[in-house]
Amino acid sequence: MTKIEKIVLSYSGGLDTSIILKWLQETYGCEVVTFTADLGQGEELEPARANAEMVGVKDIRIVDLREEFVSDFVFPMLRANALYEGQYLLGTSIARPLIARHLVGIAREVGADAVAHGATGKGNDQIRFELAVNALDPSIKVIAPWRQWNIRSRMQLLEYAEKHRIPVPSDKRGEAPFSIDANLLHTSTEGKSLENPAEVAPDHVYQRTVDPVDAPDTPEIITVGFERGDPVSVNGKPMTPAALLTELNGLGGRHGVGRLDLVENRFIGMKSRGIYETPGGTILLAAHRGIESITLDRAAAHLKDEIMPRYAELIYNGFWFAPEREMLQALIDHSQAFVSGEVTLRLYKGSASVISRASPCSLYSADLVTFEESTIAFDHHDAEGFIRLNGLRLRSWAVRGGR
Numbered sequence: 001m002t003k004i005e006k007i008v009l010s011y012s013g014g015l016d017t018s019i020i021l022k023w024l025q026e027t028y029g030c031e032v033v034t035f036t037a038d039l040g041q042g043e044e045l046e047p048a049r050a051n052a053e054m055v056g057v058k059d060i061r062i063v064d065l066r067e068e069f070v071s072d073f074v075f076p077m078l079r080a081n082a083l084y085e086g087q088y089l090l091g092t093s094i095a096r097p098l099i100a101r102h103l104v105g106i107a108r109e110v111g112a113d114a115v116a117h118g119a120t121g122k123g124n125d126q127i128r129f130e131l132a133v134n135a136l137d138p139s140i141k142v143i144a145p146w147r148q149w150n151i152r153s154r155m156q157l158l159e160y161a162e163k164h165r166i167p168v169p170s171d172k173r174g175e176a177p178f179s180i181d182a183n184l185l186h187t188s189t190e191g192k193s194l195e196n197p198a199e200v201a202p203d204h205v206y207q208r209t210v211d212p213v214d215a216p217d218t219p220e221i222i223t224v225g226f227e228r229g230d231p232v233s234v235n236g237k238p239m240t241p242a243a244l245l246t247e248l249n250g251l252g253g254r255h256g257v258g259r260l261d262l263v264e265n266r267f268i269g270m271k272s273r274g275i276y277e278t279p280g281g282t283i284l285l286a287a288h289r290g291i292e293s294i295t296l297d298r299a300a301a302h303l304k305d306e307i308m309p310r311y312a313e314l315i316y317n318g319f320w321f322a323p324e325r326e327m328l329q330a331l332i333d334h335s336q337a338f339v340s341g342e343v344t345l346r347l348y349k350g351s352a353s354v355i356s357r358a359s360p361c362s363l364y365s366a367d368l369v370t371f372e373e374s375t376i377a378f379d380h381h382d383a384e385g386f387i388r389l390n391g392l393r394l395r396s397w398a399v400r401g402g403r
Contacts, residue, residue, distance in 0.1 A: 004028045006112035007143060008103050010129070011036050013048025015168060017118045019157055020145045022055055022164050024116055028143075032116075033059040035106055037099050040066045040184025040242065055166070061106060065098060066184055070241035073098050073320075074185050078284055079229045079339075080304065080332045081292075082312040087262055089278045089285065090315050091186025096125055097320035100132030107140055116143040124267050128318035135321035178205065184245050186258075186278040197263050197273045208249065208277040212256030212350030219348035221355070222251060224287040226343070229336030231284055245280045252279025255347040267317040283345060283352045290343040290354035294362045300335050307331070 007024055011017045011034035024032050034052045036045055045062050052060045073094050084090055103115040115133060119125035121144070130142045151157055161168050179191040189205050203211065225233035232238060234247050252258050258279035266272055292301060307328055314325045341359025345352050368376050 002141065004030050004114045004141065004143075006031045006033065006110060007114045007116050008033045008035055008107045008110065008112045009116045010099055010103055010118065011048060011052065012118070013045070013051045015157065015161065015166075018051050018055075018166050019151075019160055019164075020116065020118050021052065021057070022166060023145055023149060023160075024143065025055065027149075031059070032057060033106060033110055033112060034061065035099075035103060036060075036062045037095075037102065038062065038064045038066060039069050039095055039098070040246070041182040043182075051167075059110065063102060065102070066242040067240060069095065069098055069184060070245050074245065074281070075230045075241060076329060076333070077315060078231075078281070078288055079336050080308055080311050080328075081285060081289055082308060082315060083285075084312045084316045085262075085264055086309075087260055088264060088276065088316075089186060089260075089281045090312060091183060091276065091278055091281065092181045092188050093124070093128065093316045093318075094185065094320075095183050096128035096318065097132045100129050101136060103129075104133055104136045104140060108137070112140075114141040114143050116145065118146070119144065120146045122266075122268065122270070124316070124318070127267055128320075131318040132321055180207075182207075184242060184249070185281050186276055188277075189275045190272060194273050194275060201261055201275050205275050206259065206277060209253045209259050209279055210256050212259070215256040215349050216254070219346045220251065220255060221344060221346055222283075223342050223344045224248075224284070225341070226288070226291045227340045229288070229333070229339040231287065245284075248280030248283045250279075251347060252283050252352065253277075255352075256350040257347055257352045258282035259350065283347070286352045286354055287343040287345060288339075290345075290357045291339055291341050291359060294357055294364045295339045295341065295359050296335065297363065304332065304335060 007028065007030060009017065009021055009024060009032055011021060013036060021032060021034065034048070034057050036048045038045055049060050049062060077090060077094050082090055084093070106112070107115050117126065117129045119129060126144055126147070130144070133140055133142050151160060158168060178189045178194065181188045187207050193199050194201060194205070223235050224231050225236070230241075231244055234244055239247060258277055258281065260276040260278070261273075262276060263271055263273045296304070311325065311328045311332070314320070314322060314328070319325050338361035340361055341357065343354055344356040346355050365376070367374050368378065
């Protein structure tokens, strides 16, 4: 085994990473620094400090990354209207490069030669963490305990915890819970009965949204303000990125907005079923497309829609720091120069519907499009030549016997 002098561990403080922490100490016999990222997961993070202290960790980092997460990762992704496989708002995927960036930063700061994560060998997260580290600092080694140790079952995890006196909460001793990942953008739930896509997800899976059936019978009207493609206000009130997303999560969750039951294709090759709740992100996607509809040129808008699946796939597959993602980002960001204004939406029974939009940079001309008399000169006869030129190749094809 390669000699390792110091490791920085991405540490949640939960059962799995607590066991990983002890395993790293035993296996490598070196100092382990723990890094816990506050991404708005809604959990008390101080227990992570207590758990790390209990096994002798001297350097414990708990860092509030909520504003950085939303401003530097979520908002750039939303400028692209990114959806993986046409549905998934990439809530887990977009958090991993941020965590990796801080793992590498702390490793450089403390002189660590390795970082470690708790992602399993079947999932996407191992790829996302490790590709990000490769791009940021190839000299840093990556340790993935789930690919190295001989623990293969939940029972073995519990046995290891007992042997090393790692406290196991009573709710973790029984049947394995759903696997849950949460941050300010979304909550995802996998495992247990969800592994059978033919079974309906039980109600208790949902944590951030009410059942649309039980949502208020009265719609709620909200307005989101944009500047250069990024949301900056809700109902006229300016907000920081994290505060704005938090506000929209509350509004959307109350109306059952943002639920998704998805069978997706993992990068590693298998299909998986997950339940996603992204209330604020769902509102922002609808609002952003609404403001783009009046501020983007047709060809620019269509080009963005053409590259979006590729952009979303790069994020899903862990290539946030790859040159091709950065190239696409430059194109996307350039398109947002005039994407400013306000969008009004109706939240009702699981939907977030755009009902009006206005912008000082609007390309929409009511005088030009109206069926009534217009002050803008438009010669209807011009359409005849336009159609004849576009029909030329079709007429040639038809004469040859194209059909």
